[in-house]
Amino acid sequence: MLDHLIKGATVVDGTGAPSYPADVGIRDGRIAVVAEPGTVTEEARTSEDATGLVLAPGFVDPHTHYDAQLFWDPYAIPSLNHGVTTVAGGNCGFTLAPLNPERPEDADYTRRMMSKVEGMSLVALEEGAPWNWHTFGDYLDALEGRIAVNAGFMVGHCALRRYVMGADAVGGHPTPAQLEEMLRLFHESMDAGAWGLSTTQSSTHSDGDGKPVASRHAGPAELIALSKAVGEHEGTQLEAIVAGCLDQFSDDEIDLFVEMSAAAGRPLNWNVLTIDAAVPERVPRQLIPSERARKAGGRIVALTMPILTPMNMSLGTFCALNLIPGWGEILGRPVPERIAKLRDPDVRAEMLRRADSKEAGVFRRLANFGRYVIGDTYTKENEGLTGRVVRDIAAERGQDAFQCLVEICANDDLRTVLWPMPSDNDPASWALRQETWAHEDVLLGGSDAGAHLDRMCGAPYTTRFIGDCLRGRRLVPLEQAVKMLTDDPAQLFGLRERGRIAEGWHADLVLFDPERIEAGPATLVHDLPGDSPRLDAKAIGINAVWVNGVEAIREDVVTGAVPGQVLRSGRDTRTVSTR
Numbered sequence: 040m041l042d043h044l045i046k047g048a049t050v051v052d053g054t055g056a057p058s059y060p061a062d063v064g065i066r067d068g069r070i071a072v073v074a075e076p077g078t079v080t081e082e083a084r085t086s087e088d089a090t091g092l093v094l095a096p097g098f099v100d101p102h103t104h105y106d107a108q109l110f111w112d113p114y115a116i117p118s119l120n121h122g123v124t125t126v127a128g129g130n131c132g133f134t135l136a137p138l139n140p141e142r143p144e145d146a147d148y149t150r151r152m153m154s155k156v157e158g159m160s161l162v163a164l165e166e167g168a169p170w171n172w173h174t175f176g177d178y179l180d181a182l183e184g185r186i187a188v189n190a191g192f193m194v195g196h197c198a199l200r201r202y203v204m205g206a207d208a209v210g211g212h213p214t215p216a217q218l219e220e221m222l223r224l225f226h227e228s229m230d231a232g233a234w235g236l237s238t239t240q241s242s243t244h245s246d247g248d249g250k251p252v253a254s255r256h257a258g259p260a261e262l263i264a265l266s267k268a269v270g271e272h273e274g275t276q277l278e279a280i281v282a283g284c285l286d287q288f289s290d291d292e293i294d295l296f297v298e299m300s301a302a303a304g305r306p307l308n309w310n311v312l313t314i315d316a317a318v319p320e321r322v323p324r325q326l327i328p329s330e331r332a333r334k335a336g337g338r339i340v341a342l343t344m345p346i347l348t349p350m351n352m353s354l355g356t357f358c359a360l361n362l363i364p365g366w367g368e369i370l371g372r373p374v375p376e377r378i379a380k381l382r383d384p385d386v387r388a389e390m391l392r393r394a395d396s397k398e399a400g401v402f403r404r405l406a407n408f409g410r411y412v413i414g415d416t417y418t419k420e421n422e423g424l425t426g427r428v429v430r431d432i433a434a435e436r437g438q439d440a441f442q443c444l445v446e447i448c449a450n451d452d453l454r455t456v457l458w459p460m461p462s463d464n465d466p467a468s469w470a471l472r473q474e475t476w477a478h479e480d481v482l483l484g485g486s487d488a489g490a491h492l493d494r495m496c497g498a499p500y501t502t503r504f505i506g507d508c509l510r511g512r513r514l515v516p517l518e519q520a521v522k523m524l525t526d527d528p529a530q531l532f533g534l535r536e537r538g539r540i541a542e543g544w545h546a547d548l549v550l551f552d553p554e555r556i557e558a559g560p561a562t563l564v565h566d567l568p569g570d571s572p573r574l575d576a577k578a579i580g581i582n583a584v585w586v587n588g589v590e591a592i593r594e595d596v597v598t599g600a601v602p603g604q605v606l607r608s609g610r611d612t613r614t615v616s617t618r
Contacts, residue, residue, distance in 0.1 A: 040066070040084060041066050041072070041084065042066050043083060043084065043085050043588070043590075044062060044063070044065075044083035044085075044086035045064075045065075045086070045087060045094055045548075046076065046087065046089060046090075047062065047076045047089055047090040048061060048063060048090075048093065048094035048550065049093045049553075050093075050094050050540055051093055051095045051518050051521045052095075053096040053525040053538050054522060055518050055522040058093070058517065058518060060075070060076050061094075062074050062076050062078065062079045063540065063548070064079055065546045065548075065585065065588045067588065068546055068602075069546055070542055070543065073540060093551050093553050095551070096521070096525040096538050096539055096540055097122060097125060097525070097537075097547030097548055097549050097584065097585070098123045098125075098524045098525055099528040099532075099534070100126045100486055100488060100501075100528075101127050101308065101484035101485075101528045101532070102127060102130050102278075102308075102310050102311075102484050102486060103115075103118070103126040103130070103486060103488040103489050103498075104131070104133070104157050104159075104488070104489040105118075105126050105128050106128045106134060106135050107164055108159075109185075109186050109190060110167055110168040111163065111166075111567070111568050113185055113188075113603070114187045114188070114592075115187070115190075115489070116575070116597075117496075117575055117576060117577075118188065119187060119592055119597070120577070120581065120592055120595055121500075121576075122502060122549035123188065123501060124547035124549070124586045124603075125189040125191075125529075125534065125537060125606070126191075127190075127192075127234065127532065128191070129193035129233070129234070129237055130193060130278050130310070131195075131278070131280050131310075132196040132237050132238040132239035132244070132279075133152070133156060133239075133252075134175070134178075135149060135153070135198070136173070136175045136177065136178035136194075136228075137172075137173060137177075137202050137224060138170075138173050139201070139202045140173045145202070149198070149201070150165060150247075151248075152246040152247050152252065154247060155245060155249075155357070156246065157489075157491065158358075158491035158492060158493070158494055159490060160567050160568070160569060160572075162568060163568040163569055165569075167568035174227065174228070175194050175227070175231050175233055176228070176231030178192075179192065179231060183605050184601070185601055186603040187586060187597070187600065187602065187603045188586060188603040189537070189603050189605075190605060191232075191234045191607070191608070192234060193233060193234050193237035193278055194236060194237070195238075195254075196239070197239075197252050197253040199224055200221065200254060200257070202221075202224060203221045203224060204217055208253035209250050209252070209253050209256065210250070210251075210256055225265060226271070226272075229268070229269070229271075229272040229275065229608065230272070232606075232609070232611075233275075233608060234606075234612065235269050235272075235276035235303075235305065235608070236266065236269050237277075237278040237279070238262060238279050238280070239252060239254050239255065240255055240257075240279075240280065240281045240282065240295075241281060241282050241284065241285070242282045243285070244280070259295060259298070262295065266298075266300070266302040266303040267302045269303040269305055272608060273608065273612075274533050274610075275303075275305055276305055276306055276532060277299055277303055277307035278308050278309070278310075279296065279307055281296070284309050285313070285401045286321065286400030286401045287325065288325060288327070288328065293328045296339050297335050297337060297339070300335075300337025301336045301337035303337070303617075304617050304618045305337075305338075305616070306337075306615055306617060307332075307337065308342055308482065309339070310342045310484075311341075311342050311485035312325050312342065312343040313463075314343060314471050314475055315462070315471075316463070316468040316471050317468075319471075322471065326480065329480035333617075340531060343476070343481055343482075343483065343485060344484070345472070345476070345500060345504040346503045346504055347461045347464060348486075348495055349496045349560070349574070349576070350459070350491075350494055350495035350496070351456050351494060351495075351561075351563075351574070352405070352411070352457040352459060353453065353454070354370060354445070354448045354453045354455070355374065355452070355453030356493070356494075357370075363390075363402045363405065363406070364393045364396065364398050364402075369386065374453055381445045382445060387445065390441075391441060404463070405459060408440040408441045408443075409429055409440035410429070410459065410462065411429045411440075411444060411457050411458065411459050411460065412429070412457070412458040412460060413427050413432075413447060413456075413458075414456030414458050415455070415456040416450075416456075417454050418450050421450050428460075429443055429444050429447075456563075469514065472514070476514075476515070476523070482523075482531060483500075483504070483527070483528075485497070492567070492573035493571075493573055494574070495574065496575065498576070499578065501524055502551075502557055502581065503557065504520060504524070505551075506556050506579075508520040509553050517553070526538040530615070533614060534606070534611065535611055535612060545587055545588075546585055546587060547587065548584070548585040549581065549585075550581075550583045550584075551580050552582060554580070556579065556580035556581065557580060558576045558578065558579065559576050559577035559578075559579055560576060561576045562574070562575060563575075577595060581595060582594065586603050587602045587603070587604060588602070589602035
């Protein structure tokens with residue numbers, strides 16, 4: 040007997056093949072039958088009429104930071120709502136394990152680092168997760184049987200260094216014995232099911248003390264040694280971030296990526312390729328590692344987002360503005376000092392100069408303050424400004440845009456919410472995206488879901504992209520769009536029997552209305568542990584989501600089931616060799 044029968048759906052199977060009508064039956068967590076409508080004779084415990092609806096494989100998000108959130112939110116909200124059934128975590132060199140049992144204080148260091156570098160609520164990290172693990176296997180076991188999505192995790196380079204080197208992980212280099220111990224710990228983590236190694240050399244990544252995170256102090260020899268270790272395990276990957284990911288790679292960064300992937304014989308993915316027609320030289324430069332890696336026996340995959348991710352800014356809390364060169368020194372001061380500095384015309388002039396310099400890279404786009412929209416305000420002086428564009432207010436007041444924005448924020452003690460209007464929303468940039476997506480080493484993803492919770496909302500990229508493909512710009516056909524969100528990332532990670540609708544494959548499925556599928560506007564809610572805030576966006580037009588054959592979402596409401604699996608390398612992933 041079938042557990043459930045979905046009748047008359049328009050099946051988009053994830054392969055890119057033309058859609059077709061079918062009845063799809065689920066049994067014991069798998070797709071038991073895919074047949075012409077009306078031809079399934081086997082009885083089903085439950086069934087539904089899906090005429091006019093599209094049935095697709097569950098979406099796979101290749102870059103998330105749900106490592107902590109899954110403990111207090113097994114549904115990975117809002118990703119699951121938007122049809123994501125499998126998430127890849129442990130990215131950017133940051134994981135919650137392993138933790139050295141001889142140094143209990145390492146857990147606090149890790150929490151503070153994650154709060155700073157990934158924008159997670161410190162209160163949520165402290166109250167929402169049990170922190171009862173030491174090995175990476177302990178961490179995976181702590182999630183087993185209690186999550187509603189499938190989740191696989193890289194092991195973070197920062198955690199490996201901290202475990203072996205302690206405080207010397209920041210600023211130090213391992214002795215031969217410490218490197219040997221780091222490799223032993225890494226192999227142990229891989230044997231437990233880690234998907235591979237993640238690391239960062241990005242200049243934007245600092246710990247809770249404001250110091251460069253541990254992996255930023257690693258030299259090429261250490262990174263190559265760990266990469267070689269990745270290749271000794273089945274079904275494994277590399278994920279890496281360097282400073283050039285934000286704009287354009289240096290020659291040394293290109294060499295490092297190519298050497299790491301070739302040493303492992305595994306794909307290396309990086310995040311995120313920003314596509315902007317105003318900087319036409321960026322995409323060709325960022326794809327040079329991919330071209331060179333293929334010749335060297337590796338593969339470099341660039342992740343890029345198919346939407347413009349909603350994000351808010353503030354002069355009062357840590358956000359992307361802090362990452363503009365020289366701005367962190369001002370925005371990291373106590374609020375009264377910060378306001379005084381920001382009101383100084385000479386300070387503002389220097390900040391704008393630095394923001395418009397080549398060293399600012401991709402963050403140059405944030406410095407057009409006339410294009411910002413005022414969000415939430417908190418004082419009488421700012422009444423009526425919500426929803427207005429700064430350049431219009433500045434013109435009324437006879438001020439330049441940045442001065443105007445500073446005065447508005449100062450009235451709110453810098454609590455004012457700011458929404459930057461994207462500068463790359465022009466037809467030429469969208470045409471360049473369409474062209475770039477066709478590259479064999481470009482993959483959609485990079486949501487950062489689970490991180491930067493009150494600053495950005497990338498998780499709904501799946502529904503927003505499909506809605507755009509069906510009723511908006513229509514840059515790719517529906518069948519190709521679904522493939523880009525399902526089979527393509529599943530193939531990169533070597534997921535076993537996931538990412539397609541086929542008999543015998545895992546029943547990770549999403550049923551949606553093609554006339555309605557979309558993501559709602561990003562709104563700030565306070566529902567994290569400790570009443571901490573996060574941005575959320577409702578899923579529109581998603582009828583139901585199944586994970587391993589169990590209904591997990593119905594009409595944007597979780598069912599309470601937790602059918603997700605912790606996906607472990609080797610068992611749940613096959614090797615995707617680059618040699």
